[in-house]
Structure formats: structure tokens, C-alpha cells
Amino acid sequence: xxxxxxxxxxxxxxxxxxxxxxxxxxxxxxxxxxxxxxxxxxxxxxxxxxxxxxxxxxxxxxxxxxxxxxxxxxxxxxxxxxxxxxxxxxxxxxxxxxxxxxxxxxxxxxxxxxxxxxxxxxxxxxxxxxxxxxxxxxxxxxxxxxxxxxxxxxxxxxxxxxxxxxxxxxxxxxxxxxxxxxxxxxxxxxxxxxxxx
Numbered sequence: 001x002x003x004x005x006x007x008x009x010x011x012x013x014x015x016x017x018x019x020x021x022x023x024x025x026x027x028x029x030x031x032x033x034x035x036x037x038x039x040x041x042x043x044x045x046x047x048x049x050x051x052x053x054x055x056x057x058x059x060x061x062x063x064x065x066x067x068x069x070x071x072x073x074x075x076x077x078x079x080x081x082x083x084x085x086x087x088x089x090x091x092x093x094x095x096x097x098x099x100x101x102x103x104x105x106x107x108x109x110x111x112x113x114x115x116x117x118x119x120x121x122x123x124x125x126x127x128x129x130x131x132x133x134x135x136x137x138x139x140x141x142x143x144x145x146x147x148x149x150x151x152x153x154x155x156x157x158x159x160x161x162x163x164x165x166x167x168x169x170x171x172x173x174x175x176x177x178x179x180x181x182x183x184x185x186x187x188x189x190x191x192x193x194x195x196x197x
Contacts (some may be wrong), residue, residue, distance in 0.1 A: 009070050011080075019062070023090045024103040026061060027053045029095030030175040037099060051152060056158045059133050061105065064162060067125035068108040075122070077112040107172070120181025123174040127189060130163035134196055157197075164193045 030053040035045040065081050072079030087104030095101045110122060137156035144152055167190045169179040179186040 009066070011072060015080045015082075018106065019065075019081050021099045022081075022083045022088060023054075023057050023062060025092050025104055026057045029101050029186060030056065031092045031095075032194045033101050037098075055151065056155050060130060060158045063129050063133060064126040064166070065106075065108050067124055068110075068124055071122045071125040072075075072108065072110045072114075072186055074115060075118050077114060077118075078108050079108055079110050079122075081108050082106050117175055120185075122187065123177035123181070124189070125172055127163040127178075127193075129164045129194040130159040130166070131189065131193060131196070134160035134163065134193075136167040138196065150176075160193060160197045164190070164197060167193060 016106040029048060031046045031049040034049045034053070037041040068182050069081065083106035087106065091101050091105060099116065110164045111118075114122065134156045134194055137152045137159065141149060141152035141156055167178070167186065169175040175186065175190075178189065
């Protein structure tokens with residue numbers, strides 16, 4: 001429980017359960033999305049893609065949300081991930097039956113009253129983390145070959161794409177909060193993202 005953790009990033013038992021469920025569902029959804037249609041005729045391929053999907057989800061989704069959480073807690077706010085069951089079910093359904101994953105698995109909830117600067121920094125943490133990971137795996141892709149070459153390309157692409165999606169200045173996405181906070185900073189992030197993509 002979070003009360004037993006004196007320092008560092010803090011998790012509650014409920015949050016850990018929500019994170020694990022979201023990661024498991026997204027891993028399965030992406031594994032099905034990778035294979036040829038109809039997917040149930042290629043279950044051996046689905047199993048083959050499970051490790052790759054997990055690596056992609058662990059970097060792109062988990063690290064993104066934990067970056068929000070870490071910065072939120074650094075500012076002293078109650079910050080915990082909560083899954084969206086409907087969003088996870090939609091991701092699973094689309095991944096299995098259409099090969100396209102529109103993932104709205106959940107988000108880190110920030111409770112309190114962060115000011116504009118704090119919210120801007122909290123919002124920037126997620127896409128920035130994806131961009132950094134995208135650059136790291138891009139470098140690995142250039143310098144590697146074989147299976148590591150393929151894995152690095154995919155993980156880099158997923159991180160860069162997720163960053164771009166979240167930087168759209170619309171609705172609840174990070175991009176709108178960043179745009180309202182610092183337009184130049186938003187422009188720099190999305191420019192770097194598009195170049196890398």
C-alpha cells in the first residue's frame with residue numbers, strides 16, 4: 001500500500017491491479033492486431049507476438065503514465081492510474097476483430113488543484129518520455145540487426161506515434177494542456193515528434 005512507502009514513487013494496491021489489467025489487455029489486443037486476418041486462424045503468430053507487444057506496451061504505455069504520476073507526486077498531488085474498463089474492452093475488441101487498436105486504457109488521475117505551470121509540467125512528462133524512448137530505440141534500430149533490429153524499430157515507432165497522438169491539442173489529451181501552458185514548448189515537442197516519425 002502507498003502508506004507503507006516512505007519515499008519515491010508511491011502505488012496503492014488498487015492502482016497496481018489497474019495497471020496490470022490494462023497492460024495485459026493491451027498486450028493481447030496488439031498481439032492480435034499484428035497477425036493476418038482472420039486472427040483465430042493464426043493463433044501461433046499471436047503467441048509469437050506476445051513478447052513484442054509486451055515490450056511495446058511496457059515502454060509506450062507504462063512509462064508514459066508513470067512519468068505523469070511521478071511528476072504529479074513530486075508536486076505533492078495524489079496521483080494514481082485508473083483504468084477505463086470500456087476503453088480496454090474496445091481496444092481488445094478492435095484489436096481482435098479489426099486489426100486496429102484504438103487504445104483508451106485509462107489515465108493517471110491528479111487530485112488537488114495544480115496551477116497552470118504544474119499541470120503543464122505534469123502533462124509534458126508523458127509525451128516527452130515517449131519521445132526519449134523513441135529516440136533511444138531509434139538509435140538501437142540503426143545500430144543493430146536481426147531480431148533486435150526489428151524489435152527496436154517497432155518499439156520506437158509505437159513510442160513516437162503515442163507521443164504524437166497525445167500531443168494533439170484536443171479534449172483531455174496532454175497536447176491541449178501543454179499548448180495552453182507554453183505554445184513554443186508544444187511546437188518544439190510536436191516538431192521533434194513529426195521529424196522522428
